[in-house]
Amino acid sequence: GAGVSQTPSNKVTEKGKYVELRCDPISGHTALYWYRQSLGQGPEFLIYFQGTGAADDSGLPNDRFFAVRPEGSVSTLKIQRTERGDSAVYLCASSLGDRGRNTEAFFGQGTRLTVV
Amino acid sequence: GDSVTQMEGPVTLSEEAFLTINCTYTATGYPSLFWYVQYPGEGLQLLLKATKADDKGSNKGFEATYRKETTSFHLEKGSVQVSDSAVYFCALFGSGGSNYKLTFGKGTLLTVNP
Numbered sequence: 001g002a003g004v005s006q007t008p009s010n011k012v013t014e015k016g017k018y019v020e021l022r023c024d025p026i027s028g029h030t031a032l033y034w035y036r037q038s039l040g041q042g043p044e045f046l047i048y049f050q051g052t053g054a055a056d057d058s059g060l061p062n063d064r065f066f067a068v069r070p071e072g073s074v075s076t077l078k079i080q081r082t083e084r085g086d087s088a089v090y091l092c093a094s095s096l097g098d099r100g101r102n103t104e105a106f107f108g109q110g111t112r113l114t115v116v
Numbered sequence: 117g118d119s120v121t122q123m124e125g126p127v128t129l130s131e132e133a134f135l136t137i138n139c140t141y142t143a144t145g146y147p148s149l150f151w152y153v154q155y156p157g158e159g160l161q162l163l164l165k166a167t168k169a170d171d172k173g174s175n176k177g178f179e180a181t182y183r184k185e186t187t188s189f190h191l192e193k194g195s196v197q198v199s200d201s202a203v204y205f206c207a208l209f210g211s212g213g214s215n216y217k218l219t220f221g222k223g224t225l226l227t228v229n230p
Contacts, residue, residue: 004159031216042120042205042220043160056217091160105218107152107160 002026004108006092012114013082021077021111025094032075033105034067035091043091049075082115089113118143122206122221129196129228137191137204137224139180145211149173149182149189150218152205160205163191196228 005024013019025032030051035043045059052072060066064082069075079086089110097103123138141147151163151173164173169184178193189206206221 033216033218035218040222042207042222043218045217045219048216059217093160103216104162104165106162109157109159 004092004094004106006090006108006111008111009109010112010114012116015082015084015115017082019079019082019113021079021090021113023075023077023092023094023108025073025075025092026106027073029094029096029106030072031095031097031103031105032069033093033095034075034077035093037089037091037110039088046077046090079113082113084115087113087115118147118208118210118219120206120208120219120221122204123224125203125223126225126227129226131198131228131230132195133228135191135193135196135200135226137206137226139189139191139206139221141187141189141206141208143187143208143210143219146184147208147211149180150207150209151178151180151189151191152207152220154203154205154223156202163204196226198228198230201226201228 007022032049034046037043048056049069064080067077089112091110093105093107095103095105119142148167150165152160153163164175166173166182172181180189180191203223205223207218
C-alpha cells in the first residue's frame, strides 16, 4: 500500500497476556519509529530503528516492552505481561532518511490497545 | 529535555472565523518545528513545518512562523472551514543527536460549526 499500515487496528487483551503489534512501513523507508499516545496526550517516543537495528530505545517504559525489525522492513512491538496502564494508541511512523531536519515522518493510523 | 506546550482545548469556532492555536517550546540548539493534524478516524499528517528561525510554514491556508526570540510557533488560519475540525499537535525535532525524535504537545481539539 501507499502508506504506513498497522495491524490490528484494535486489540483488547486481558491483564497479564502477551500482545504483538505490527507495523508495515512505506516501501523504501529505512527509518521506523514507534510512539505511544495515551488519552488526552500527545504521542510519546518509544523506539527508533534505522534499518534492522534499534538506534534508540530510550523511550521504552520498561523491560516488558520490546520491538524488532529483523529484515529492515516490517516491525513488531511486543508487550509481555500487559497491564491496564499499557492501554493506549500505539503509533508507527516511517521516513526516508536517517536523520535530518527535512525528513518527514509518515504515520500509520495506530493500534488501539485496551487491557482489561 | 525538549518540551512543547500548546493551547489547551477544546476550541470551538464558527465557519470563517479566525483561528490561533498557541505553541511554545523548550529545546537546546535549533530545533525544527512542526504542526501535525489528526482528522477523525485518520492517522497523524504533517500540516506544515519550519526548520530555522523566522521561517514561515504554510499549507491549506494555515501558517506558522518560527520565532526563536519567543520560542513560539503559533498556528493561524484566517478563515476556518467545517472540514478543518480535527486535533492539532505542535511538535519539534531536537537538534544534534536527537534530530529524529519528535516531541509533541498534548494536542488541541478544534471543532468548526457551520
